[in-house]
Amino acid sequence: MQKESLTALVRHHLETASTSSSGRSAHTIYGGHERVLRQTLVALRAGSNLDEHESPGEATLQVLHGRVTLVAGKDRWNGSPGDLIVIPDSRHALEAVEDSVVLLTVAVRIR
Secondary structure (H helix, E strand, C coil), X not given: CCCCCHHHHHHHHHHHHHHCCCCEEEEEEECCCCCCEEEEEEEECCCCXXXXXXCCEEEEEEEEECCEEEEECCXXXXXXXXXXXXXXXXXXXXXXXXXXXXXXXXXXXXX
């Protein structure tokens, strides 16, 4: 069995993102290329973002810390701690309104 402290990971990756030139830090908690399910913790410094991209499968975003905005075309969803956002099956981007950490869960499409 694998156990991770999300609280410790949030703290660590917020610190890493704050000094990173990209303004972000990420850590795959579970899964990877060899699994269908993948969970990744993503920390973003305020004002940074994940540029528009496609989703590799069904996905959700759980906000653990801070405030974010998910953007898909003209649609925008604001997220705060405790919010769970279903990511649309279309191109989308993520913006950090303040220093933020999210848990991205993806079920990768089998091709």
